[in-house]
Amino acid sequence: MTIANFLLAAAAFVLLMVAIGLARILYGPADVDRILSVQLLGSGGVAVLLLLSVAVKLPPIMDVALMLGLLATFVSVAFLRDTASSTSESATEDR
Amino acid sequence: MRLVLDIITVVLVSAGGFFFLAGTIGLLRFPDTLTRLHALTKVDNLGLGLIVFGLLPQVESRLDALKLTTIWLLVQMSGAIVSQLIAQATRRSGRQT
Numbered sequence: 019m020t021i022a023n024f025l026l027a028a029a030a031f032v033l034l035m036v037a038i039g040l041a042r043i044l045y046g047p048a049d050v051d052r053i054l055s056v057q058l059l060g061s062g063g064v065a066v067l068l069l070l071s072v073a074v075k076l077p078p079i080m081d082v083a084l085m086l087g088l089l090a091t092f093v094s095v096a097f098l099r100d101t102a103s104s105t106s107e108s109a110t111e112d113r
Numbered sequence: 114m115r116l117v118l119d120i121i122t123v124v125l126v127s128a129g130g131f132f133f134l135a136g137t138i139g140l141l142r143f144p145d146t147l148t149r150l151h152a153l154t155k156v157d158n159l160g161l162g163l164i165v166f167g168l169l170p171q172v173e174s175r176l177d178a179l180k181l182t183t184i185w186l187l188v189q190m191s192g193a194i195v196s197q198l199i200a201q202a203t204r205r206s207g208r209q210t
Contacts, residue, residue, distance in 0.1 A: 021119050021171065028126045028164075032133050039137040042149075050146050050203050054153050057195060058140060061157045062133060064188055065164045068181065069126070072168045077177050084184050091191035098198045101206070 025073035029066045036062035053097050060090025118170040125167030132160035146203045150196055157192035161185060 039062070042055040064083045071079035132155060139152025165185040172178045 021122060024123060025126065025168075025171075028130050031130050032160075032164075035130075035133040035137040039140050042140050048146060048203075048206070050199055050206070051149060053199065054140060054146070054149055057192075057199075058136065058153055058156060061161050061188055061192065064184065065129070065133070065161050068165065068168060068184065072171045075173075077172075077174075077180075080177065080180050080184065084180075084187070087184060087188045087191065091195060094191075094195040095198065098195075098202050101202050 022073045022075075025069050029069035029073065032062055032069070033066050036066075049097075049101065053094055057090065057094055060086065060093070063090070122167045122170050125163050129160045129163035129167060132156055132163065136160060147200065150199055150203075154192065154196050157188065157196075161188055 036059055039058045040055055042058075043052045046052060064087045067079050067083035067086060071077060071083065136152050136156030139155070140149050143149045143152055162185060165181055168181060169178055172181065
């Protein structure tokens with residue numbers, strides 16, 4: 019088994035784990051729990067892309083991983099900004 | 114030398130994969146949001162970190178190694194910030210299970 023095959027197998031394993039973790043989106047119960055699952059998809063996707071990039075010796079895939087990491091951050095920040103502003107309208111707490 | 118580097122890669126990437134397994138189980142099995150967040154941050158920090166460190170011996174050019182490390186640092190920073198924001202949102206919306 020070459021090291022490239024091992025890295026591909028590791029990428030498939032991480033992808034499987036992320037896919038199982040997505041079940042949390044179904045079960046919820048709060049929207050925050052669903053965003054946790056999306057966050058797992060973000061960091062797991064970065065790991066899968068980096069493993070693929072080294073396994074097939076195609077360095078540009080690292081740029082894709084970089085973009086995915088950046089976008090996963092923005093998803094969570096945008097979502098949480100929305101929930102924070104909607105819940106603090108009734109609360110008197112200042113931010 | 115090649116063999117030693119390959120063994121380092123296999124050990125570190127396997128350890129990272131184990132943390133992804135642990136994080137997924139934690140995300141599905143833990144009882145409330147804050148403990149699930151705890152499981153998720155373990156994946157962000159240790160899982161991705163170990164996989165990146167395991168990949169470092171395999172890249173050819175130094176620029177690619179630098180890029181790997183930079184991507185890891187970016188995900189690390191965003192993970193830290195997002196986990197704080199999630200915890201804050203959870204506390205603000207009351208004790209949700």
